[in-house]
Amino acid sequence: MKIYKRIFLVLFVVFGWCNAQEAKIKETFLDRVADQYEYLYHNSIKFLDTNKPMPRTIVNGELHSVSIYDWTSGFHPGSMWNLYKLTNNTEWKNRALYYTKLLDSLQYYTETHDLGFMIGDSYGNALKYIDNQDYEKVMVQASKSLSSRFKPKAEILQSWNTNDRWQCPVIIDNMMNLEMLFEATKISGDSTYYNIAITHANTTMRNHFRDDFSSFHVLDYDIDTGNILKRNTAQGYKDESAWARGQAWGLYGFVVMYRETKDIKYLELANNIANYINNHKNLPEDKIPYWDYDAPVSNNTPRDASAAAITASALYELSTFVDDSLKTSYVNRASNILKSLSTETYLAEVGTNEGFLLKHSTGHLPDNSEIDVPINYADYYFLEALLRQHNLKTEN
Template sequence: MKKINLLVILTAIVFIGCKEKVVTEEQSMTVIEKAAAQYEHLYHNAISYMDSDRPMPRTIVNGKLHTVGVYDWTSGFHPGSMWNLYGLTNDITWKNRAVAYTQIMDTIQYYEGTHDLGFMIGDSYGNALKYMDKEAYEKVMVQAAKSLVSRFKPKAGVIQSWNSNDRWQCPVIIDNMMNLEMLFEATKISGDSTFYNVAIMHADTTMAKHFREDYSSYHVLDYDTETGKVLKRNTAQGYKDESAWARGQAWGLYGYIVMYRETKDEKYLDQSKNIASFIMNHSNLPEDKIPYWDYDAPVTKDTPRDASAAAITASALFELSTYVEDDLEHAYVDRANTILESLSKEPYLAEIGTNEGFILKHSTGHKPQNSEIDVPLNYADYYFLEALLRQRDMIK
């Protein structure tokens, strides 16, 4: 009887020891290692779609990986994340995979049917150019910039976002600030200042007309293309027209930081600092600094968060910290670090081998349409990885 009890005890000790060893190994991994392990899982999960008309993983729908075509606005984030992983790990495997996924975006450079070319081409080919000196990629960037500029309405001073419809004549969304970086890059490559000037005009018009006194922004403005008059101020993805949709505030912050980086015009730096202040000091911001999907949405235990808005904000704040005086620099870095710390653990960071391979959980895509609620999103992962890159580069 004693021998049996001893055997049971020894077996239990071995089992517990093995279990503790497994947990310890995963816990001891860095966030970058965990992210790479997750994307290894995502890569193998999605590779069977690569030769289809829906090669790019975007999210999870009904518990399964959901992929989209290259004309989807999120298509550039998957190759972009692989470029970010290459930057973080220096593992040539990620570079090779990034090249393969980037090159299937080739036809998008000619597409004039969207304003999202900065996301689609900038995050794929634009990131490729950070690691490769390739003239063919430069040509893609310039052509994509030409396609984007085709949507510019000179009398209104804006790049039209969505196409005209029954509701809006010329809708412009705050997200459009994110597409201007590609225009600056195209000017550097080509020497053609047209792209630069369009970016300036769009940013100035948006700054003058899209923002409220507290430096929160509307989501959608409708312009008269002949007079430049604002016809409507609405939302599409926020709680209501007058609310501050969380991801929209992050887009605006990031966009004006880019504007300052590329022009060194102090008005863009001031705008960035004011938007950052709105975000950082909002009374509805949770303790872990991961915002609810809209800063003005009623808060209950079921109100969804938006990890994507948090990741974008963290990445933006790291860059903004490099342009300001000491007190603000420390405040921005501290907040960005806090956001990354929250995203780097439960409940936001997925366990390895789960979440279909996506890194982050708990993002919100389009709450009013009940679309992509409390799910992973490829752009949340992209900006999380970019924020990790910027955090690492600041420590060096």
């Protein structure tokens, strides 16, 4: 009996030490992440007195900020909300509130489909931590503004405004704006927003995906008949290729669709997109994709850390909806992505990278824009993935 007691004591001490070490490593890592974002915060407050208060990326070696009307404007306050949850530091909450309120007027803006990013990631995250009816009203009004872009005959939400190339362009990115519509229905009780989200998702599911579950980037619709006029890309390698961030948007969007509706067809599609990404022959060993899965690969082919971060965050949530075997697989895939993103190759040293967390994202390569640079949405989804990883470990 004494021997068993000794063995138990040794195991208790060993496992206790391991858990303590793991906690210490985690705390040190989060400290580093928070310190770097602290640097970004102080580096970017100089823009608050301008009409471009939101840090977005680096251009010509310098921090580049954008106006509240830029589609990425919600990611900076959103990252602060994620940091508040990760660190329990109320300073991040206060800063997040300040930057969130800068976006108040966007609730009435009807010239973009990206209100889900802009308002959902700012005010939507605020509502996770603050019970505020005024913020709820912003979410509902923003959803009303977004819904003005719904084309009932074509059964889609129009993405970009009409131009010489497209009559009614719809991009796979638009799946990311539907979450806000679901929240608006929960707040208001008005099912209009819920029904628009489902209608748009079903049309996207029917038309945007190829047989291998990769996605086109841009579809052009006839708004009167719903007929597809063109299948193109804007930011990918070519029309028939699989633009990396687009595949991540699709995965994330249909995970949200299953969460909100529990319709099995959305879960099946999300699983198929996840498998397409994971099994692609051009996916590098470190799981950080090239900017397009079908782009020619060489030593100079840009990666897209943002696509990897979005994928990791989506996989963590997807793991909560599947059986144990798939759950383990998805958690491992997401954790391997985060492990790569947390290496010195992708995670910036404190005081560098103008304060952004991740390096090596690609925004719009065909337009020669934001190639191999940090971008604010990469940081947002990286922090969200870290938060989801933490929540899964806590639940288990």
